[in-house]
Amino acid sequence: MTGPSGGRPVPGQRRPAAPSGPPMARMMMAGGAVDKSSDFKGSTRRLAGLLRPQRRLLFVALLLGAASVALGVAGPRLLGHATDLVLTGVFSRNVPEGVTKEQAVAALREGGHGTQADLLDSLNVTPGTGMDFDAIGAVLAWVLAVYLFSLVFAVAQARLTNTALQRMLSRLRTDVQEKITRLPLRHFDSERRGDVLSRVTNDIDNLGQSLQQSLAQFTQSVLMIIGVLAMMFWISWELALIALVTVPVTMLVAARIGKLSQPHFVNQWRTTGHLGAHIEEMYTGHALVRAFGRQEESAATFAEQNQKLYEASWRAQALAGLMQPTMMFIGNLNYVAVAVVGGLRVASGDLSIGSVQAFIQYSRQFSQPLTQLASMANLVQSGVASAERVFELLDAPEQGPDPVAPARPGELRGRVEFEHVAFRYEPDKPLIEDLSLVAEPGHTVAIVGPTGAGKTTLINLLMRFYEVTGGRITLDGVDIATMSRDELRAATGMVLQDTWLFGGTIADNIAYGADGATREQVVAAAKAAHVDRFVRTLPDGYDTVLDDEGTGVSGGERQLITIARAFLAEPQILILDEATSSVDTRTEVLIQRAMSTLRAGRTAFVIAHRLSTIRDADTILVMENGAIVEQGTHDELLTAGGAYARLYRSQFAQAVAEV
Structure with missing residues (x-):
């Protein structure tokens, strides 16, 4: 069965303001720049909550990361020891055998080489022995x-x-999919389809990439800072304090740049959604754009939206791009300070060269994770901006839940009654007021009237795509508001003017009307809807693959497939909303005959503009401005000479004029 046709916007739903410009541009564009993130901290906490079910895996990953960092931190200290062994070997070889280290140190001081004396004094020199390659090799191993x-x-x-x-x-994609099934029709009436698709695809993908690149890196960086800092204090607390001076500077710079760039990341992904919506509209309406010669205007709108995305992305990335070079500059200043002070400590004999070498490596390792943490800000901001858009969808108002103990008719006969029904899209603009009608089982009720009279709205209320704001609708005496939506809709088949097919074979599209339908049942439904006659002409027959646009079959043939789908469902209530508007006159006559068979024993609601198709209806309702102004049979209404007669004469006069 096909989905419902589009409706009107309702209050409380987010619809971007239409920009100024040509009418076509206003139709195709929506939305504007967003100045700031709605709740950065709250969204971050919510993301952490999504990861809570995976806390065991993340805890094990944290332990592995700690082990990796601990081993990585031990490396420079071992290399520093290897450096001391090399220097010890050099000095041991240069000091003659038989001379003690104390004598060599004293000789250097007497010769005015105090720095070399201090360095020699800090080493464990054995005169005349040379290099200990075994010890050096063991350390390197x-x-x-x-x-x-x-x-x-x-x-x-x-x-x-x-x-x-x-x-x-x-899990998040599953939650979004389940959320979409719980959203009311009015949500999709007030949101652009391309923007919704962008939230489900682009934003979730960007969130995943941001978390993928930042979460492991964040853990490694934090652990690295802790481990390296401990080793630095172990080697020299004075040099460690010098290195720590850069921490508050780094945090201050990162916080400032992050605060400036976050609103631009939010705007970047919102603009991406708007551009995606425009592209989706122009792709699906490609033929219409060409038919009305709107290619240049469409291209201009695309260029405008693309420029907005360029500006938003440029601002976001330009600000975030300042992070890396700024952090490198701060790290280089720290490196220079450590190298100078460390050299003085070596010269004074307080530290060995190997210790200073290890400390310099640690200072590099210390500044690197700080730089990484700061650089992660753009990833986190981009990911949180996308997460906020996904959370907006997840937090959208849902349709009311079904009753805990849903009611159901004792016997499904198809008697439908509207009792003083009222409905309005907006609180101050009533559309339907005090509407009452009865459709007896097996009867065909035709609904006619000018555009905007409320015909399709009446059907949407019957299907509970919208809820009535007053009165009630009953099915075989049971208020449909107390029934399960699934059970109500399972008893109803819909064929709409807008055909909907999915990517798959023709047989699959027809079988969508009933679970577990056999090929024989599919073929029988196709024959009843006159689909079989053109399917047999296709090379692959019922196995012909269609895309979601129905490429390869005409508009009328697509409509016939949706009608066959309804035939196969065999519903108790049948809804036809201009179901034969896309077929030729001869096929329409054939379908009308088939529909007569299908409607036997079922209640049918038929919305029609061509009054010639509903002459045989048991009851014809004439609607104007949300109210039923006339009802009766075709002959009765013509005799009355009211609104229906005027509609009928206008169509007859038009037909004569066309002839």
């Missing part, structure tokens, strides 16, 4: 093993983190 196991633990951490994130994203 330990370094290799340490870095190798650090790599193994890091890879394992990355795999577990990726598993946790993908599980979370899979």
Whole structure:
């Protein structure tokens, strides 16, 4: 069965303001720039909540990350020890055998070489022995093993983190899909389809990429800062304090740049949604755009939206791009300060060269994660901006839940009654007021009237795509508001003017009307709807594959397929909304005959503009401005000479004029 036709906007729903410009541009464009993130901290906490079910995996990943960082941090200290061994070997070789280290130090001081004396005094020199290659080799072997196991633990951490994130994203996509099924029709009437699709695809993908790149890196960076800082204090607390001076500066710069760039990331992804909506509209309406010669205007609108996206993206990335070079500059200042003070400490004999070398490596390792944390701000901001758009969809008002114990008719006969029904899209603009009618089982009720009279709205109320604002609708004496929506709609078949097909074979599209339908049932429904006659002419017959646009079959043939779908469903209530408007006159006559058979014993509601198609209806309702102004049979209404007679004469006069 096809989905409902479009409706009107309702209060309380978000519809972007239409921009100024030509009418076509106003139709195709929507939305404007957003100045700031709605709730950055709240959205971040909500993202953390989404990861809570994966806390065990993330905890194991954290332990692996800690082990990897601990081993990685131990590497420079071991290399510093290797450097001291090399220097010890050099000095041991240069000091003659038989001379003690104390004598060599004293000789250097007497010769005015105080710095070399201090350096020699800090080393464990054995005169005349030279290099201890075994010790150096052992240390280098330990370094290799340490870095190798650090790599193994890091890879394992990355795999577990990726598993946790993908599980979370899979759950989020499922939540969004389930949310869409619970949203009322009015939500989609007030939101552009392309923007909704952008939230479901682009924004979730961007959120996943942002978390993928930032979560593991954040863990590694924090652990690295802790580990490196501990080693730096172990080597020299004075040099460690110098390195710590850069921390508040880094945090201040990162916070300032992040505050400036976050609104632009929000605007970037909102503008992406607007551009996606425009592209989707222009793609689906490509033939219409060409038919009305609107290519240039469409291209101009695209250029305008693309320019807005360029400006938003440029501002966001330009500000975020300041982070990396600024952090590198601060890190270089720290590196210079450590190198100068460390050199003085070596010269004074307080530290060995190997210790200073290790400390300089640690200072680099210390500034690197700080830079990474600061640079992650643009990833996090972009991801949170996308998350907010997904959360907006998840938080959209849902349709009311079905009753806990839904009522159901004792026997489904198809008697439908509208009792003093009232409905309005907007509180101050009533559309239907005090409407009452009865459709007896097996009767055909035709609904006619000018555009905007409320004909389709009446059907939407019957299907509970919208809820009445007054009165009630009953099915076989049971208020449909107390029934399950699924049970109500299972008893109803719809064929609309706007055909809807999905990517699949013709047989699959027809079988959509009934679960578990056999090929014989599909063919029988196709024959009843006169689909079989043109399907047999296709090379693959019922196995012909269609895309969601129905490419390969005409508009009338697409309509016939949707009618066959309704035939197969065999509903108790049948709704036809201009169902034969896309077929030729001969096929329309054939379908009308088939519909007569299909309607036997079923209640049918037929919306029609061509009055010639509803002459045989048991009851004809004439609607104007949301009210039934006339009802009766075709002959009765013509005799009355009222609104129906005027509509009928106008169509007859038009037909004569066309002839």
